[in-house]
Amino acid sequence: MEGAGRRHHRGRTRPLRLFVLLLLGGVASVGVALFAALANSRETATLHWHPTDADDFLWWNESMPVGRDLDWTLVDPRRRRVHLGLESITLEARAISRETGQPDVATAERIRAGWPRPCLEGVTWFLMRATSPPSSPEIVDEGLSPIDLGNGARLIPTRLIMGGLIVDSIVMATVFAGFGRIPSATRRIRGVFRRRAGRCPTCGYPGLEVRCSECGFRLDEPRGSC
Template sequence: MVWYVAGSFVGAIALAVGIALFSAESIMLVRLQATDDADQTWWNAGVPTGARVDWEFRGRRRQTTFPGLEIIDYKAIAYSPETGQPETATATRVDAGWPFPCLTGSSWYLMPASSPPGSPIAVESTAFRVETDSGPRVVPWWPRPWGLLFDAVVMGVLVGAGPAVWFLARRIERLVRGKCPACGYPGVGTRCSECGRVGRRPDAVPDDPVRSMLTGEP
């Protein structure tokens, strides 16, 4: 039981990482949206410069979605209080997990205003930057507790119910095709000639018309 629960959590995290890494770019949905106070709060809390400068968003946020994945790109500008020069920064915020986001992280790229011009600062916050065949991917690793809990429950139910659903579907398929539900041997009567399984309803009347329609050979 402990392993089953632990496996559900590991499975939910593995699925989130897998989606963040391997989701197909060609079927991702991209939308531009207006930024709001929640975006500003998120930015101010995470921007590596801290509250040293006031950041203002430039343009709209670019939201890329895929089942189990949400990527939001921001661009902002701030004026250095020392030099009055503009500093620019971009951030990629990634939430991954299915059916709910269970991991979150971000990747930052800052171009500080300094003279002489300094080198850009690239920082990953609770995320890894991974180079893949389809370009760089930001893979988050910070858990979102509720999302992780729900995902683990869904994963546990799917893993637990998966084999049961498969066995049930196979039995139904065999019954519909007039085969023995236990071994799949065709042309079963009340007792399977292959595995000896006694039919589900041994008390049934042998010439029951419904039964003969289901099991009779054409």
């Protein structure tokens, strides 16, 4: 009786249940991303080199907050450091200073966190102009919060990447939905084993009969009505 009632209830609230699962999935995704950014050190990540491409150049010119007036050329390679749930992409560029003829040098480190897709992002920009006095670079952090929990300072990305958040939320919601099915799946499997052992599938009372004398479960009733 209880199972039938619950099934009916579940059917009626399916959109709400889906919404809550996705909401929980979204919160969990951000939590996982923050945890990955806090727990992993970028210094110990696996380093990959890639040649820079047109997308990198486009991103550079659209995103850069300092030295926008300069004619930048990206320097190969792009360095990508990867840790589970955390990646950092470093781009470097040079531009010849019109005033001195010396190169202005800039780097951008994009820090992205999240699993399976990055859902949080932040960038730290570093610009060393040929005209600026030594050791006085311009540093701009966008969407990053420095946090130190005693294991070294970490730059935590705080800007949401919507595409990544949607993918991560769906994955997390699927995981949660799977966890939610574990109790009923366990009951069903236990029932099969009890039935094979000649016991009531519901309460395990020995002596399998058409109607269990202990809990009243009827073998001839449809499944799930225990």
